[in-house]
Amino acid sequence: MESVILEEYSRLDLTARRPVLAILTIEDEVQLFRGNRSNFADLILMGQSMGFIVYVLTVKNLYLTRSQLRGFAYEEESQSWKLQLFPFPDIIYNRIPQREDELLPSVRKKLAACAKSSRVKLFNPSFFNKWHLFEWLKTAHTTKPFIPCTRKLVSQVGLGRMLRTHPYLYLKPESGKAGNGIMTIRVNGEKELPYRLKIQEDKKSATYKCSSLSKLWTRIQKQTAGEAYIAQQGIVLAAFNERRFDLRALVQKNGRGQWDITGIGARVAGSSSITTHVPRGGSIEDPEKLLISSFDADLARRILIRTKNTALLIAKQIERGSGAILGEMSMDLGIDSSGNIWFFEANSKPMKFDEPHIRKKSLERIFHYGLFLTQKNAEQAGGA
Incomplete structure (x- = not known):
C-alpha cells in the first residue's frame, strides 16, 4: 500500500x-x-x-x-x-x-x-498527431523519400482512388498509439470477394471479406466510429521465418543538446497480428540478425547505418515541423525486400525499450539533456 x-x-x-x-x-x-x-x-x-x-x-x-x-x-x-x-x-x-x-x-x-x-x-x-507528422516530413526533400503515400481517410471515393494505385493499404487512427485501431486492406480482383479488411484485435486479428467498395466502406465506418483516420500505402516488409519485422529506433538529445541514436531494436510481428508491437504478440529480436537473414551481411550492415542516419534526419525535421523543444522520440522504420527504408510512426513519449543496453542509456540521456537545458536556462537568466 x-x-x-x-x-x-x-x-x-x-x-x-x-x-x-x-x-x-x-x-x-x-x-x-x-x-x-x-x-x-x-x-x-x-x-x-x-x-x-x-x-x-x-x-x-x-x-x-x-x-x-x-x-x-x-x-x-x-x-x-x-x-x-x-x-x-x-x-x-x-x-x-x-x-x-x-x-x-x-x-x-x-x-x-x-x-x-x-x-x-x-x-x-x-503527443504527436500522425497526420501532422507526415505533413512535416513530406515538406522536406531530405525526408520525403522515406514517406509512404499517405492521405486522410474521408470518403469512399477517396479510398477507391487510393486503392487503384495501392491495392494494399494500412488504415491508422490519427491519434492512436501502440497499434490500437489499426486495419489493413488488400484488394485481389480475381477473388469473388475481392476486398479483404483485417482489423487488429488484441494479439490477433479478424478478417472481413467484402464484395464491393461500398460494403467495405460501410464496415470501415462502423469500425472507426467517427474517429479521424489516415490511409497509408502498404509496404511489403522484409520477413524472418515468414513473419514481418520492423526496426524501432530511439532518438534522444545528448548532453550537447544534439540529436543522437540511443539504440535500435527490432520487433517481429506475431503470427496473426497486423503490427509488430510486443503487447500485440510481437517479439524482440536483434536487428542485425534479422537483416542478415534477409540480405547478405555486408548489405545488412549498410542498411543499419542508413537506418541510423535516416532516424536522425527524421527527428530533426519533426522538431522543425513541430516548432517545439523536443528531447526524445521513438520511431518505427520498415525495410522492404529491396532494402529501402520507410518511416511509419514516431512517438514523442517512448515506451520502455526492453533491451537492457538501450534502456540504461535512454535513462542516462534524459539527465544528460536535462543538464544541458538547466545550464542553458541559467545562462539565459544571467544574460550570458
Missing part, C-alpha cells in the same frame, strides 16, 4: 544547486497519480545517481509562481511513494500517459504556460 506523508525536502537539498527534474503526469483519486510507476521509479533512481533531485509532479500541483511544489518521492526500500515539498523544477519532463488527459483544457493551459515560462524548460510538450 502506498503511503502519503507530506514532508519538506531537507534544507540542504533546497539550498544546494542540484538540478531539479519533475516528471509530469496527471492526478488520480485512487492511485494518487497515473503513469508507468516502474518507469518513474527508474527515472528517479537514475537521476539521483547522477546528482539530480527528481520527483513525480501532477498537473494539479504545478504552480509556476511558487518556489516549492508538492510532489511524490519514491522510497526504494518500501517501494512506496511519499508526498513531499520539493524545489521548483528546472526541467519538466512530460509523461502524461493518455492523449485524452493531455487534451483537457486545464492541462493544455498549464502546458502552454510552461512552454512560455522562462523559469522552466519543458520537453515532450505533447
Whole structure:
C-alpha cells in the first residue's frame, strides 16, 4: 500500500544547486497519480545517481509562481511513494500517459504556460498527431523519400482512388498509439470477394471479406466510429521465418543538446497480428540478425547505418515541423525486400525499450539533456 506523508525536502537539498527534474503526469483519486510507476521509479533512481533531485509532479500541483511544489518521492526500500515539498523544477519532463488527459483544457493551459515560462524548460510538450507528422516530413526533400503515400481517410471515393494505385493499404487512427485501431486492406480482383479488411484485435486479428467498395466502406465506418483516420500505402516488409519485422529506433538529445541514436531494436510481428508491437504478440529480436537473414551481411550492415542516419534526419525535421523543444522520440522504420527504408510512426513519449543496453542509456540521456537545458536556462537568466 502506498503511503502519503507530506514532508519538506531537507534544507540542504533546497539550498544546494542540484538540478531539479519533475516528471509530469496527471492526478488520480485512487492511485494518487497515473503513469508507468516502474518507469518513474527508474527515472528517479537514475537521476539521483547522477546528482539530480527528481520527483513525480501532477498537473494539479504545478504552480509556476511558487518556489516549492508538492510532489511524490519514491522510497526504494518500501517501494512506496511519499508526498513531499520539493524545489521548483528546472526541467519538466512530460509523461502524461493518455492523449485524452493531455487534451483537457486545464492541462493544455498549464502546458502552454510552461512552454512560455522562462523559469522552466519543458520537453515532450505533447503527443504527436500522425497526420501532422507526415505533413512535416513530406515538406522536406531530405525526408520525403522515406514517406509512404499517405492521405486522410474521408470518403469512399477517396479510398477507391487510393486503392487503384495501392491495392494494399494500412488504415491508422490519427491519434492512436501502440497499434490500437489499426486495419489493413488488400484488394485481389480475381477473388469473388475481392476486398479483404483485417482489423487488429488484441494479439490477433479478424478478417472481413467484402464484395464491393461500398460494403467495405460501410464496415470501415462502423469500425472507426467517427474517429479521424489516415490511409497509408502498404509496404511489403522484409520477413524472418515468414513473419514481418520492423526496426524501432530511439532518438534522444545528448548532453550537447544534439540529436543522437540511443539504440535500435527490432520487433517481429506475431503470427496473426497486423503490427509488430510486443503487447500485440510481437517479439524482440536483434536487428542485425534479422537483416542478415534477409540480405547478405555486408548489405545488412549498410542498411543499419542508413537506418541510423535516416532516424536522425527524421527527428530533426519533426522538431522543425513541430516548432517545439523536443528531447526524445521513438520511431518505427520498415525495410522492404529491396532494402529501402520507410518511416511509419514516431512517438514523442517512448515506451520502455526492453533491451537492457538501450534502456540504461535512454535513462542516462534524459539527465544528460536535462543538464544541458538547466545550464542553458541559467545562462539565459544571467544574460550570458
